[in-house]
Amino acid sequence: MKKMTIGEIIEATNAQVIAVDGLDEVLNKTISHITQNSKEVTKDSLFFAVQGERVDGHQFIEECFEKGIAACLSSKVIAPKKGSVLLLVPDVKKALLKLAAHYRNKFNIPFIGITGSVGKTTTKDMVASVLGQKYDVLWTQGNYNNDIGVPLTLFRLEDHHEIAVIEMGMNHFGEIHALAEVVRPQLGLISNVGVAHIEYLGSREGILKAKCEMFDFMPKDGIAVLNGDNDMLSTLEGKLPQKLRWFGIENKKDIYADHLELMGMEKTKCTIHTPGGSFDAMIPMPGEHMVLNALSAVTVGLEMGLSFAEIKEGIENFVPTKNR
Structure with a gap:
């Protein structure tokens, strides 16, 4: 630091x-x-x-x-x-x-916030893998995503870093609000809204509301990256002040994948479509959920100015966090 x-x-x-x-x-x-x-x-x-x-x-x-x-x-x-x-x-x-908020203000670089009910750590790692093809990236290690882990992550920032990918977790209302006030991301990604911590938040609508606290401290010209296949996130269409970018398999609004093919037990092949063209990718893990993680990373990569070649390289060389 x-x-x-x-x-x-x-x-x-x-x-x-x-x-x-x-x-x-x-x-x-x-x-x-x-x-x-x-x-x-x-x-x-x-x-x-x-x-x-x-x-x-x-x-x-x-x-x-x-x-x-x-x-x-x-x-x-x-x-x-x-x-x-x-x-x-x-x-x-x-x-x-x-x-941590004071220290974060020393850096004039893009900050990316990531949250979701499940899979946010893998999503964060894949986003970092993609962005790492072009930028010197600081990203959350493991699941350091709470009111101690997020500050410790920010204190690892150095002058050489060009972009920061920060995972934010929660199980009660107000927790992401407090973290987002510190991180102040320019781009916020929600991987999904499920039922994790529903005992504290009352309903999936409550979980959605808690996740959306991240947008409270994003600029109006910021970017919200959302999973269009998730029934709760799809209700946010037209409700956020930020620019929305959608990814999905069923939802084909912005970034989507088709021709999914399981390659043994280790990889998934697919074709990824974007407004600027399409490309094939070999995701080094099996399952549709990994395709969605890859699509979220593609969406972030495009917004951060990466080429198709750089994004493909970042996806295909992705190494997941141990035990995930």
């Missing part, structure tokens, strides 16, 4: 400073690493203490001070050692989101 001063972090999080050293010395100290893992800390780290259901991160703050860490973000008062700083906030997770 790019270096940030303690003073910059204090301003972004509205933290109260508790330090042994003089204030001027504290404010000018720099951070180049942010973590919730006390085993990873160095003298240039910021450790953030999250109180989970089983483990309270605050119990590791003294250990971090003993290691000479630069600063700890905490909601509990724990006296720092000389050379270290405690940044006291009411809510560590909310402060982390504020800091």
Whole structure:
């Protein structure tokens, strides 16, 4: 990550400073690493203490001070050692989101947000594979898609990155809203709306509403990429301020596939059609759901200016996340 001063972090999080050293010395100290893992800390780290259901991160703050860490973000008062700083906030997770939003604003590159009931991690990986044929891409690793994982992903951004692909997950109303406020994507992709977390959201209509929170922080001239084969997403026609781009197998509005052919148990062959022409692709995994993932990546790739050759290369060389 790019270096940030303690003073910059204090301003972004509205933290109260508790330090042994003089204030001027504290404010000018720099951070180049942010973590919730006390085993990873160095003298240039910021450790953030999250109180989970089983483990309270605050119990590791003294250990971090003993290691000479630069600063700890905490909601509990724990006296720092000389050379270290405690940044006291009411809510560590909310402060982390504020800091991530501040850090994201340092980068004038396209941000792509991805969500969906199932398959969003595979979709995100395939989108990154396609965009990687032209751009230096930062993308969410694994399923780091919550209020801790998204900030940690953003803190991995460096000056050399040209585009960011950020996965956003949720199981309650308001969660994607909070993440989208930090990421502020120019392009938002919803892979599908199913029944995952329906016990918290009440209905598939509730799930759709929660997923659409991503569009609250997208610009009016942004792009919404939607699965036209999904019965819930198809109801969004004409209801979003952003430009809509549809993909599907049954839905043949914008980007679609036909002539699907299973090639053994490892690949799926198909023809992909776009407003600018068609091409054949060999998707390195079986099943219609993988064709839909590929179509979403094609749609994003075209919007980001990739050629058919680059998109085909990205699809056919796709390597899925382990165990997915």
